[in-house]
Amino acid sequence: MAALVPSPESDAVAGVRAPDLTKCRYGWEIALVLGVSLGQSAVYSILSLAEKLTRPIPIGQQTTTINNSVVPNRPWLDLSYQVAGIIFPMVPALLALYLLWLTGNRREIGFDLRRPGFDVTRGLLAAAVIGIPGLAFYYAARFIGINTNVQPANLAANWWTIPAYVGLAVMNGVLEEVVMLAYLFNRLRALNWQWWQIVVFSAVVRGAYHLYQGFGGGIGNVVMGLVFGYLYLRWRRVGPLVVAHVILDLVSFIGYALLAPYLPKF
Numbered sequence: 665m666a667a668l669v670p671s672p673e674s675d676a677v678a679g680v681r682a683p684d685l686t687k688c689r690y691g692w693e694i695a696l697v698l699g700v701s702l703g704q705s706a707v708y709s710i711l712s713l714a715e716k717l718t719r720p721i722p723i724g725q726q727t728t729t730i731n732n733s734v735v736p737n738r739p740w741l742d743l744s745y746q747v748a749g750i751i752f753p754m755v756p757a758l759l760a761l762y763l764l765w766l767t768g769n770r771r772e773i774g775f776d777l778r779r780p781g782f783d784v785t786r787g788l789l790a791a792a793v794i795g796i797p798g799l800a801f802y803y804a805a806r807f808i809g810i811n812t813n814v815q816p817a818n819l820a821a822n823w824w825t826i827p828a829y830v831g832l833a834v835m836n837g838v839l840e841e842v843v844m845l846a847y848l849f850n851r852l853r854a855l856n857w858q859w860w861q862i863v864v865f866s867a868v869v870r871g872a873y874h875l876y877q878g879f880g881g882g883i884g885n886v887v888m889g890l891v892f893g894y895l896y897l898r899w900r901r902v903g904p905l906v907v908a909h910v911i912l913d914l915v916s917f918i919g920y921a922l923l924a925p926y927l928p929k930f
Contacts, residue, residue, distance in 0.1 A: 690851050693763060698869070701756035701843055706872035713875040713882075716812065724809030728877050729818045731832055731917060736820035743824050750831040757839045760847035773846035774901025782899075787907025790895055794888050795912050801887075805880025812878045817921040826918060833913035837906045844870055845892060846902040863893035 698704070716723050734745040764770045774783075805811035819825045844866050852862045867889025874885040892905050 687855055690854055694848070694851050697756060697760055697763070697843065697847065700759075701753075702840065702869060702873050706869055706875075709873045709876040713878070716876075716878070722809055723812055723878050724806065726812045726878075727815060728812040729815045731816060731829065732818045733820040739820070739822045739824075742820065743822070743828070746819070746824075746828045746831070750828075750835045753839055754835055757842040760843050764847060764850060769850050772900075773842075773850065774899070774903050775842060775846060775906070776903070779901065779903070783901065783903035783907050786895075786899060786901075786904035787911060790892070790904060790908035791911040791915075794891060794908065795915065798884055798888065798912075801884050802880060805878065805884070810878055811880030814877050814881070815920070817917045819921075825921075829917040829921070830914065833910045833917060836913050837909035840870070841892070841902050841906045841909055844889070845896045845905060849893075849896065859897060863890060863897070866893055 695703075716726055719726065733742050735742045761770060761775070764773065802811065802814070806813065817829060819828055848866050849862050852865070853859070857865075867886045870889035871882040871884075871886035875882040892908075896902060896905055
């Protein structure tokens with residue numbers, strides 16, 4: 665029976681080299697993965713920023729709320745919405761891992777349990793390096809009026825509220841670091857991009873899908889992307905960066921929920 669998948673020889677006969685076909689496939693693959701995940705978020709985030717900038721009040725006097733209840737007066741239905749909002753955004757990360765697995769690259773990215781101590785300790789270090797200056801930058805951006813007042817924890821009070829914040833933090837960490845670091849770095853390198861180009865591109869996309877918070881959120885996350893990109897290249901494992909991202913979000917979500925009444929207002 666004839667082979668259904670063209671061989672490199674048949675490609676050569678057709679005048680197309682197999683490496684060229686691989687690069688073309690990776691280009692489309694990247695566009696599709698980003699198109700159903702964080703690239704799509706970047707587009708909507710830019711539109712959200714445009715909407716905020718065209719309001720009659722300055723962006724520094726506006727508020728952005730995230731992690732909101734959908735039906736706060738019906739706790740079990742609201743929980744169902746939150747669970748769906750955690751599970752479905754994870755699908756692009758699983759897709760990226762599957763595509764890496766198909767090409768034999770999954771073990772190279774360091775998203776496994778082979779070095780848990782390394783991942784946790786380095787993750788705590790990365791969270792401290794990013795978190796403390798990041799908080800200071802957020803308040804500076806609020807003070808000069810280039811960022812909205814971000815309220816990251818707005819779920820109704822229920823027995824499942826804290827577990828939901830934990831789930832949301834894990835989802836964010838896995839989705840963003842698997843796609844923006846593990847997957848994107850592997851595929852863009854296969855397209856012969858230079859490492860510095862990959863780090864910058866990933867950081868700019870990361871900043872773009874945080875622009876809904878304002879210019880401060882965009883700039884701060886570009887810096888975070890540059891640091892995380894450097895650490896990923898240095899450690900060759902995405903696990904520590906997932907841990908760091910989850911820690912940052914846990915502090916942001918749960919910390920804000922507990923400390924909101926005492927935080928300074930601008």
